[in-house]
Structures are given as C-alpha cells and as structure tokens.
Amino acid sequence: MIGRLNHVAIAVPDLHAAAAQYRDTLGAEVGAPQDEPDHGVTVIFITLPNTKIELLHPLGPDSPIRAFLDKNPSGGIHHICYEVADIRAARDHLTAAGARVLGNGDPRIGAHGKPVLFLHPKDFAGTLIELEQA
Numbered sequence: 849m850i851g852r853l854n855h856v857a858i859a860v861p862d863l864h865a866a867a868a869q870y871r872d873t874l875g876a877e878v879g880a881p882q883d884e885p886d887h888g889v890t891v892i893f894i895t896l897p898n899t900k901i902e903l904l905h906p907l908g909p910d911s912p913i914r915a916f917l918d919k920n921p922s923g924g925i926h927h928i929c930y931e932v933a934d935i936r937a938a939r940d941h942l943t944a945a946g947a948r949v950l951g952n953g954d955p956r957i958g959a960h961g962k963p964v965l966f967l968h969p970k971d972f973a974g975t976l977i978e979l980e981q982a
C-alpha cells in the first residue's frame with residue numbers, strides 16, 4: 849500500500865543553523881523557510897536525489913513539536929512520510945487493522961498542499977508516520 853519515502857522530518861532547535869549545515873557542510877539543495885500556522889511549524893525542505901528532508905521548527909506557543917524539542921533539546925528525527933495513492937482508502941485499511949490515526953481521523957492539508965494523516969507512533973515501532981496522498 850505505501851509507496852515512495854516522501855521525506856524524513858527532523859525537528860531542530862535552530863532552523864537557520866540546521867539549514868546552513870545542510871547547505872554549506874553537506875552540500876544539499878536547501879529551500880526557503882515556510883511558515884505553516886495550521887500545523888504550528890516553520891519548515892525548510894531539503895531536496896535530495898531520491899527523497900526530501902523536512903527541517904521542522906516550532907511556530908507559535910502551541911506547536912506540537914515543542915514538547916518533542918523539550919525532550920530532545922539538540923533535535924532529532926520526528927517523523928517519516930510515506931506516499932499513498934488514496935489517503936482515505938489507506939486510513940480505512942489501517943484503522944480496520946487496529947492502527948490509530950491522530951486527530952479526528954480526517955486528512956488535513958500538509959506542507960505540500962496535499963492531504964496528510966499521522967499514525968500513532970506506538971502502533972509503528974515507536975515511529976510517527978505521516979501518510980501523504982501523492
């Protein structure tokens with residue numbers, strides 16, 4: 849059911865330092881910061897030949913990644929995102945199999961303007977999984 853790895857998201861305490869490291873030290877193609885107020889994050893996408901890296905930084909006081917950074921002050925891998933062809937069909941299949949979808953279960957529009965869902969990390973080996981309709 850899942851397709852390509854769309855991106856790996858890394859929560860970072862200093863967005864500009866992390867972007868500079870990817871651009872200048874690792875030699876990657878680094879995009880511009882984008883505020884995502886609906887998700888409480890500012891993101892920078894890094895384009896690699898086979899996938900993307902999403903640098904995440906809290907935006908606003910209720911950011912869902914603030915607690916993650918409190919526990920991981922130097923940053924860390926926050927989630928991985930797999931592509932699916934039909935996000936509602938994927939959700940129905942997963943919930944029938946006992947997996948928990950975060951929030952109210954309805955897809956939201958993610959950072960690429962496409963519908964996304966998040967799956968509970970306790971159901972997937974401690975890894976927060978984002979599904980994005982490709």
Ligand code: CO
Nearest residue numbers: 857902929978
């Ligand atoms: Co993501």
